[in-house]
Amino acid sequence: MEYKKIDHQDMEFIRNLINDPERILFGENINEEYSHDELSDTESYPDVVVKVISTEEVSSIMKYAYENNIPVTPRGSGTGLVGASVAMEHGIMIDTSLMNHVLELDEDNLTITVEPGVLLMELAAYVQDRDLFYPPDPGEKSATIGGNISTNAGGMRAVKYGVTRDYVRGLEVVLPNGTVVEFGGKVVKNSTGYAMKDLMVGSEGTLGIITKAILKLLPLPKKAISLLIPFPSLEQAIRTVPLIIKSKSIPTAIEFMQREVIMDAEKYLGKKFPDNSSDAYLLLKFDGNSTEEIERAYDSVAKICMEQGALDIFISDTTEREESIWKARGAFLEAIKGSTTYMDEVDVVVPRSSVNEMVEYIHSLHEKVNIRIKSFGHAGDGNLHAYVLKDDLSDEEWEKLMNEAMDLIYAKARELNGQVSGEHGIGYAKKSYLLQSMDPATVEIMRGIKAAFDPKNILNPHKVCQM
Amino acid sequence: MEYKKIDHQDMEFIRNLINDPERILFGENINEEYSHDELSDTESYPDVVVKVISTEEVSSIMKYAYENNIPVTPRGSGTGLVGASVAMEHGIMIDTSLMNHVLELDEDNLTITVEPGVLLMELAAYVQDRDLFYPPDPGEKSATIGGNISTNAGGMRAVKYGVTRDYVRGLEVVLPNGTVVEFGGKVVKNSTGYAMKDLMVGSEGTLGIITKAILKLLPLPKKAISLLIPFPSLEQAIRTVPLIIKSKSIPTAIEFMQREVIMDAEKYLGKKFPDNSSDAYLLLKFDGNSTEEIERAYDSVAKICMEQGALDIFISDTTEREESIWKARGAFLEAIKGSTTYMDEVDVVVPRSSVNEMVEYIHSLHEKVNIRIKSFGHAGDGNLHAYVLKDDLSDEEWEKLMNEAMDLIYAKARELNGQVSGEHGIGYAKKSYLLQSMDPATVEIMRGIKAAFDPKNILNPHKVCQM
Numbered sequence: 001m002e003y004k005k006i007d008h009q010d011m012e013f014i015r016n017l018i019n020d021p022e023r024i025l026f027g028e029n030i031n032e033e034y035s036h037d038e039l040s041d042t043e044s045y046p047d048v049v050v051k052v053i054s055t056e057e058v059s060s061i062m063k064y065a066y067e068n069n070i071p072v073t074p075r076g077s078g079t080g081l082v083g084a085s086v087a088m089e090h091g092i093m094i095d096t097s098l099m100n101h102v103l104e105l106d107e108d109n110l111t112i113t114v115e116p117g118v119l120l121m122e123l124a125a126y127v128q129d130r131d132l133f134y135p136p137d138p139g140e141k142s143a144t145i146g147g148n149i150s151t152n153a154g155g156m157r158a159v160k161y162g163v164t165r166d167y168v169r170g171l172e173v174v175l176p177n178g179t180v181v182e183f184g185g186k187v188v189k190n191s192t193g194y195a196m197k198d199l200m201v202g203s204e205g206t207l208g209i210i211t212k213a214i215l216k217l218l219p220l221p222k223k224a225i226s227l228l229i230p231f232p233s234l235e236q237a238i239r240t241v242p243l244i245i246k247s248k249s250i251p252t253a254i255e256f257m258q259r260e261v262i263m264d265a266e267k268y269l270g271k272k273f274p275d276n277s278s279d280a281y282l283l284l285k286f287d288g289n290s291t292e293e294i295e296r297a298y299d300s301v302a303k304i305c306m307e308q309g310a311l312d313i314f315i316s317d318t319t320e321r322e323e324s325i326w327k328a329r330g331a332f333l334e335a336i337k338g339s340t341t342y343m344d345e346v347d348v349v350v351p352r353s354s355v356n357e358m359v360e361y362i363h364s365l366h367e368k369v370n371i372r373i374k375s376f377g378h379a380g381d382g383n384l385h386a387y388v389l390k391d392d393l394s395d396e397e398w399e400k401l402m403n404e405a406m407d408l409i410y411a412k413a414r415e416l417n418g419q420v421s422g423e424h425g426i427g428y429a430k431k432s433y434l435l436q437s438m439d440p441a442t443v444e445i446m447r448g449i450k451a452a453f454d455p456k457n458i459l460n461p462h463k464v465c466q467m
Numbered sequence: 468m469e470y471k472k473i474d475h476q477d478m479e480f481i482r483n484l485i486n487d488p489e490r491i492l493f494g495e496n497i498n499e500e501y502s503h504d505e506l507s508d509t510e511s512y513p514d515v516v517v518k519v520i521s522t523e524e525v526s527s528i529m530k531y532a533y534e535n536n537i538p539v540t541p542r543g544s545g546t547g548l549v550g551a552s553v554a555m556e557h558g559i560m561i562d563t564s565l566m567n568h569v570l571e572l573d574e575d576n577l578t579i580t581v582e583p584g585v586l587l588m589e590l591a592a593y594v595q596d597r598d599l600f601y602p603p604d605p606g607e608k609s610a611t612i613g614g615n616i617s618t619n620a621g622g623m624r625a626v627k628y629g630v631t632r633d634y635v636r637g638l639e640v641v642l643p644n645g646t647v648v649e650f651g652g653k654v655v656k657n658s659t660g661y662a663m664k665d666l667m668v669g670s671e672g673t674l675g676i677i678t679k680a681i682l683k684l685l686p687l688p689k690k691a692i693s694l695l696i697p698f699p700s701l702e703q704a705i706r707t708v709p710l711i712i713k714s715k716s717i718p719t720a721i722e723f724m725q726r727e728v729i730m731d732a733e734k735y736l737g738k739k740f741p742d743n744s745s746d747a748y749l750l751l752k753f754d755g756n757s758t759e760e761i762e763r764a765y766d767s768v769a770k771i772c773m774e775q776g777a778l779d780i781f782i783s784d785t786t787e788r789e790e791s792i793w794k795a796r797g798a799f800l801e802a803i804k805g806s807t808t809y810m811d812e813v814d815v816v817v818p819r820s821s822v823n824e825m826v827e828y829i830h831s832l833h834e835k836v837n838i839r840i841k842s843f844g845h846a847g848d849g850n851l852h853a854y855v856l857k858d859d860l861s862d863e864e865w866e867k868l869m870n871e872a873m874d875l876i877y878a879k880a881r882e883l884n885g886q887v888s889g890e891h892g893i894g895y896a897k898k899s900y901l902l903q904s905m906d907p908a909t910v911e912i913m914r915g916i917k918a919a920f921d922p923k924n925i926l927n928p929h930k931v932c933q934m
Contacts, residue, residue, distance in 0.1 A: 185884050187818060192886040195666050199666050218717075449915075452918070
């Protein structure tokens with residue numbers, strides 16, 4: 001595909017449209033951070049960054065770009081891990097981080113309408129202050145809600161509450177040709193035509209640019225309690241998870257973690273974790289509207305854990321303790337990152353019953369491939385995060401061993417009927433694994449869907465399923 | 468579009484493939500019921516009906532049909548209300564009702580894998596016997612699960628548990644060209660490429676034929692209690708709903724109903740409803756794992772209802788009473804049908820806060836258009852079912868008045884930011900209203916999606932968004 005290079009005339013159009021030099025970055029004024037995201041070594045500079053403040057601006061830019069065949073890459077706060085927000089073909093980057101307003105809280109319909117640049121942590125705090133609850137809770141709280149929607153972000157509370165898609169009711173979207181459309185709305189049910197809202201969620205900025213989102217809220221649960229449960233081995237810990245799921249007390253979150261990663265987090269945060277004496281832990285959370293309700297739930301689960309060989313049950317029932325444990329959990333990614341020179345990540349998801357086999361396999365690679373790998377993850381929903389560490393390997397060794405490890409991990413996930421990504425998406429970095437694991441007929445249809453939205457392939461090219 | 472008419476050679480192919488004359492209906496052997504569905508006056512006969520028993524048969528038929536440009540219409544038990552399973556271009560009808568086996572119950576992953584012809588009531592009973600729960604609960608229990616998935620069926624429990632899409636984890640699909648693909652799987656989370664599974668749900672048999680479904684189950688709640696709450700007026704009843712939603716006690720179901728429809732149901736079932744002395748009722752259901760938990764929930768909601776002017780609270784706390792109330796509720800559609808000569812239906816969904824305005828508007832049409840309309844519906848999720856009754860109108864009067872009423876109802880729904888269908892789908896009968904209410908740009912993309920799956924437009928033509 002031949003794209004037009006940005007020239008003087010294009011810049012003139014953008015300057016006239018935006019009419020505020022501070023919201024346009026060009027050439028050497030483009031900060032290095034705009035050339036990559038949080039983890040992937042996918043690197044490429046846009047020619048111009050436009051910090052948009054309205055749907056109209058996004059629409060005008062897309063219309064112009066479409067007519068002139070200029071590639072456009074949308075970007076939130078750049079916390080992605082797979083290069084989805086990197087401008088592979090340069091061109092225009094639309095930075096939505098200034099579109100960060102809460103537009104409406106509708107207490108009758110229990111919805112909140114936000115611009116895409118609102119940060120997850122801002123949204124969570126805003127609704128909590130009003131006794132309401134936005135359940136999706138990915139580790140990265142400084143992600144924008146637009147980014148969360150674009151990757152269908154999951155997070156810790158997915159066991160009980162589901163993922164981002166389940167909380168998106170409606171979207172305002174600017175199509176690649178600049179047309180503004182609405183998918184869904186405030187309605188709770190919808191069987192009106194194809195599931196455009198659901199298709200848009202998780203499409204990683206390749207089908208349209210989200211300029212407004214109507215999100216579903218819940219009443220804020222009144223109480224929450226967490227249990228940190230040490231086990232003699234990871235195997236025992238993980239084998240307990242299906243028994244918990246089958247009991248009638250569905251926890252809000254079921255995470256697994258190992259001593260190594262806990263110690264990284266202690267070092268990173270400069271704070272002690274409640275316990276680090278065991279090899280493996282389950283971290284469970286329960287929430288509800290009364291202490292008795294929660295106690296009944298966690299009593300039965302604690303009993304299951306003890307029967308399965310748990311060494312102890314640490315109960316965290318104050319807000320402070322709760323926050324300190326989950327803050328440590330939320331810091332795992334950064335903590336592991338701080339423990340090595342460079343790393344790459346895996347975000348596979350397998351059926352819950354295969355988590356144990358997957359984790360054991362990943363551990364076995366340390367010997368097989370001779371590279372360090374750390375992992376933790378969402379045991380309750382089969383979504384594992386494994387980090388392959390560069391440590392002091394040379395660039396060539398790293399490239400070779402990392403690829404070897406990745407190939408083996410994704411092949412194992414396929415064997416276990418898993419998928420390439422549970423919540424981080426495909427972006428640019430995981431594209432080859434998507435193409436390896438997916439039926440060619442499905443890839444062809446996905447490309448047909450992309451063409452239906454974006455026949456000129458100007459929006460976020462080379463991502464997800466596009467070569 | 469020019470399709471090939473079924474000829475001797477095509478029949479030869481089908482006979483050789485199926486090798487069982489009892490599973491092939493041709494010409495005059497095709498039962499009248501195959502020419503329409505449960506409500507719509509959309510009528511058209513297929514040339515041949517094939518009662519398939521395997522994915523391979525479906526795949527072979529589709530491959531042949533694709534190569535020979537023969538239209539194909541999939542059909543479950545034909546309980547749809549919008550003509551989605553009617554063979555508008557004749558050709559081959561694929562009847563999936565013999566593919567009615569439960570293939571696997573996976574208690575570790577809490578999933579059940581079924582063929583598409585399993586009936587909703589069979590599925591519900593199968594899992595309940597094993598202390599498990601499939602929450603979606605549309606009124607029509609003899610629908611197939613394949614049909615439920617194809618319309619993204621909602622039902623009574625959507626307030627607490629969501630709709631069919633939320634319980635579909637994975638699908639095996641035969642594409643229009645005969646290729647067999649899998650979308651999703653047993654995994655709980657998935658951000659691997661576009662949301663093909665979600666797109667397939669609700670696509671009304673236009674994108675592919677579902678041959679297997681992996682469904683999510685929950686542990687069976689141990690207790691359920693229902694409250695039947697009479698109000699002096701429908702307005703008071705419905706104004707109470709947002710207050711219930713905002714309270715922290717989310718009921719499983721919130722239905723509204725009026726005396727008129729209750730009396731139809733009493734007549735239809737030959738059984739008395741617990742009360743029919745008031746104009747309007749809310750029917751609430753609560754479920755949970757302990758009597759105390761449920762009592763706490765319904766106590767606070769009962770209090771809200773009394774504050775809003777409820778006349779009484781009838782508590783139904785035995786399985787028998789529960790079943791009799793919900794059986795009556797489930798019979799409303801058939802009961803109304805029995806009270807007139809012919810009817811057509813509306814399945815609009817509006818934001819919960821606009822239910823009252825929508826219902827009042829529908830009532831006002833009795834005078835405005837001079838036609839009888841009865842309604843009931845899911846007050847908890849804004850999904851209203853209104854039935855326009857023919858009574859003793861002549862065909863011409865009916866055609867005129869019914870269209871007039873429909874146009875006004877859908878226009879009002881649009882005005883209230885509602886959608887054409889909450890759970891019944893678009894099919895053939897509601898296509899004009901979809902096209903009126905939807906942005907042309909969105910319709911164009913939907914058609915592009917259809918073309919990506921079915922470039923020859925042989926699968927279920929003239930449905931949803933296809934002219």
